[in-house]
Amino acid sequence: xxxxxxxxKVSQQTNTHPLEELSKILDADMKAVNAMIIxxxxxxxxxxxxLATYLIxxxxxxxxxxxxxxxxxxxxxxxxxxxxxxxxxxxxxxxxLLHDDVVDESEERRGQEAANLVFGNQASVLVGDFxxxxxxxxxxxxxxxxxxxxxxxxxxxxxxxxxxxxxxAGNINTTMDDYIEVIKAKTAALFAAACEVGPVIASSDETAxxxxxxxxxxxxxxxxxxDDILDYMADREKxxxxxxxxxRESKMTAPVLLALAKADDKERAFWERVITKKEQNDGxxxxxxxxxxxxxxxxxxxxxxxxxxxxxxxxxxxxxxGPLKTQMIALVQYSIxxxx
Amino acid sequence: xxxxxxxxKVSQQTNTHPLEELSKILDADMKAVNAMIIxxxxxxxxxxxxLATYLIxxxxxxxxxxxxxxxxxxxxxxxxxxxxxxxxxxxxxxxxLLHDDVVDESEERRGQEAANLVFGNQASVLVGDFxxxxxxxxxxxxxxxxxxxxxxxxxxxxxxxxxxxxxxAGNINTTMDDYIEVIKAKTAALFAAACEVGPVIASSDETAxxxxxxxxxxxxxxxxxxDDILDYMADREKxxxxxxxxxRESKMTAPVLLALAKADDKERAFWERVITKKEQNDGxxxxxxxxxxxxxxxxxxxxxxxxxxxxxxxxxxxxxxGPLKTQMIALVQYSIxxxx
Numbered sequence: 112x113x114x115x116x117x118x119x120k121v122s123q124q125t126n127t128h129p130l131e132e133l134s135k136i137l138d139a140d141m142k143a144v145n146a147m148i149i150x151x152x153x154x155x156x157x158x159x160x161x162l163a164t165y166l167i168x169x170x171x172x173x174x175x176x177x178x179x180x181x182x183x184x185x186x187x188x189x190x191x192x193x194x195x196x197x198x199x200x201x202x203x204x205x206x207x208l209l210h211d212d213v214v215d216e217s218e219e220r221r222g223q224e225a226a227n228l229v230f231g232n233q234a235s236v237l238v239g240d241f242x243x244x245x246x247x248x249x250x251x252x253x254x255x256x257x258x259x260x261x262x263x264x265x266x267x268x269x270x271x272x273x274x275x276x277x278x279x280a281g282n283i284n285t286t287m288d289d290y291i292e293v294i295k296a297k298t299a300a301l302f303a304a305a306c307e308v309g310p311v312i313a314s315s316d317e318t319a320x321x322x323x324x325x326x327x328x329x330x331x332x333x334x335x336x337x338d339d340i341l342d343y344m345a346d347r348e349k350x351x352x353x354x355x356x357x358x359r360e361s362k363m364t365a366p367v368l369l370a371l372a373k374a375d376d377k378e379r380a381f382w383e384r385v386i387t388k389k390e391q392n393d394g395x396x397x398x399x400x401x402x403x404x405x406x407x408x409x410x411x412x413x414x415x416x417x418x419x420x421x422x423x424x425x426x427x428x429x430x431x432x433g434p435l436k437t438q439m440i441a442l443v444q445y446s447i448x449x450x451x
Numbered sequence: 452x453x454x455x456x457x458x459x460k461v462s463q464q465t466n467t468h469p470l471e472e473l474s475k476i477l478d479a480d481m482k483a484v485n486a487m488i489i490x491x492x493x494x495x496x497x498x499x500x501x502l503a504t505y506l507i508x509x510x511x512x513x514x515x516x517x518x519x520x521x522x523x524x525x526x527x528x529x530x531x532x533x534x535x536x537x538x539x540x541x542x543x544x545x546x547x548l549l550h551d552d553v554v555d556e557s558e559e560r561r562g563q564e565a566a567n568l569v570f571g572n573q574a575s576v577l578v579g580d581f582x583x584x585x586x587x588x589x590x591x592x593x594x595x596x597x598x599x600x601x602x603x604x605x606x607x608x609x610x611x612x613x614x615x616x617x618x619x620a621g622n623i624n625t626t627m628d629d630y631i632e633v634i635k636a637k638t639a640a641l642f643a644a645a646c647e648v649g650p651v652i653a654s655s656d657e658t659a660x661x662x663x664x665x666x667x668x669x670x671x672x673x674x675x676x677x678d679d680i681l682d683y684m685a686d687r688e689k690x691x692x693x694x695x696x697x698x699r700e701s702k703m704t705a706p707v708l709l710a711l712a713k714a715d716d717k718e719r720a721f722w723e724r725v726i727t728k729k730e731q732n733d734g735x736x737x738x739x740x741x742x743x744x745x746x747x748x749x750x751x752x753x754x755x756x757x758x759x760x761x762x763x764x765x766x767x768x769x770x771x772x773g774p775l776k777t778q779m780i781a782l783v784q785y786s787i788x789x790x791x
Binding site for chain 2: 154155156158159206207210231232234236237238241243244247250251254259260263264266267269270273274275277278
């Protein structure tokens with residue numbers, strides 16, 4: 112898919128920016144969460160707020176805390192509690208980013224040099240541990256054991272997903288099922304938990320909690336598939352994003368899996384070389400991108416993302432109608448068609 | 452101090468091995484904890500139990516879970532709960548070891564090659580995250596919010612201590628107060644939490660919880676000071692331990708601080724070179740060891756450890772008398788005079 116096609120698709124499907132719309136609806140709450148993020152990442156050991164600020168204040172979309180706020184507000188839960196738990200969710204996410212940057216040796220994150228390159232791998236691992244611990248302190252302050260269960264389970268599942276991804280990287284026999292299992296764990300589990308917390312705060316019934324968890328899960332899968340397309344989009348360099356990280360790490364993501372299924376002998380040899388043997392030369396990333404263009408892989412991958420997006424929207428069927436639900440539906444489309 | 456002096460000291464002060472004695476008294480409980488450690492480190496992602504087994508099954512002293520068991524038994528708390536929480540404590544400790552090995556680039560841990568060198572830094576960080584999450588799942592299953600508060604706070608403090616240590620490494624102006632603050636956080640906080648959990652399980656009064664926390668805190672400080680001596684003991688190589696890790700990382704530990712206080716101009720220049728400038732050559736470690744011998748630094752450092760050891764023993768004043776208390780007192784001496 113070329114850029115014109117992508118632009119057209121975005122304008123057709125989402126006229127607004129649902130994250131901005133949600134931020135507007137939940138303006139006072141997001142401000143409270145941002146203030147709490149700053150307050151609770153503080154420490155007498157100054158390297159901690161320095162590094163955490165570098166990462167967290169740099170922006171990021173704040174999708175996960177917004178989801179916690181939206182899901183809580185939708186079921187009329189106490190928003191004070193949602194602030195604290197949304198902060199915990201963002202800290203867990205930030206900790207995984209810090210550890211992921213160490214792991215992946217990424218060069219850029221959120222348009223700037225990755226924290227590990229500025230502060231060192233050591234500091235990144237330890238500040239990640241601090242944010243992770245702080246998240247559990249916040250949950251403990253809230254004091255709801257069901258929420259502690261949901262978020263500690265999600266944390267364990269994320270780590271399992273990341274380890275599973277390590278085992279599949281460079282393995283050309285990875286299946287689409289393996290891939291979905293990885294992204295369910297490493298990305299969608301926290302989306303699901305962030306949403307499920309809402310109805311639990313509101314003491315809603317299990318059906319509501321399950322519906323929100325499913326919405327988050329499928330949204331997270333769609334979001335990650337879109338991310339895995341973006342990792343190959345050459346024009347992202349303009350946006351200050353690294354392109355080709357997944358390729359260089361021989362990660363078995365959806366575009367690679369779908370292109371492999373259509374590969375002729377010559378292409379198969381190419382994938383064997385760059386994935387199995389990890390022999391990569393100048394021009395190989397461009398070669399991969401050309402193969403994707405040839406087979407319509409971007410569109411095929413987008414279709415897969417839409418499959419999960421549709422499931423996310425369906426999960427909202429019985430959720431209370433209103434502007435929050437409207438924007439949560441729009442967020443699904445946005446997550447799939449976003450450019451960053 | 453030479454080895455003969457050390458050996459004499461050990462035989463004078465501890466005729467038994469208190470960890471073995473505690474393990475005997477708490478035999479059924481330690482077996483339950485070991486079984487739970489194996490069961491709860493399992494995962495469908497096989498690299499996780501592989502790596503965790505490599506680290507945890509390799510042994511280690513199990514000091515922290517033993518402390519949780521002893522403190523619970525001493526105050527007649529429910530031992531089933533202690534098993535789960537002792538497992539959580541050991542998982543937190545194991546997670547910090549895994550992250551510490553990545554951080555420190557240690558070459559050996561528990562007499563074998565460090566996990567990160569066998570499995571890679573990536574896997575070590577992520578399996579650490581898994582064990583850490585699993586620890587919080589175990590605490591959540593227990594369901595006591597006070598215990599969740601104690602252990603999540605300890606985890607945050609540990610991470611802060613490790614970051615603080617990063618900031619003091621290579622800084623020749625580090626004070627003894629800075630050093631004590633670092634080891635209080637990175638080591639003693641978890642010892643304190645492991646002990647404090649006991650009376651909380653037993654619903655004992657706050658005085659008992661405070662006494663156990665103090666015992667653990669001071670024991671942990673003494674334990675770490677002894678560790679920092681051991682890092683310079685040349686004969687440890689026989690035991691399969693790395694010697695000189697702290698030296699190579701320009702860590703400002705007690706022996707260095709005490710030797711610096713007595714340094715003449717030539718020695719000061721030596722320390723400036725190896726710490727501030729981090730210029731280290733063959734023979735420098737031996738030079739540092741010779742300086743320690745000259746100034747009686749080992750004995751001076753041991754004296755410092757005994758100061759905290761005495762505070763640990765004093766904290767047990769009002770604790771219930773019996774074989775557990777006897778061994779907990781002996782453990783203080785053992786921790787200071789151990790050779791591994």
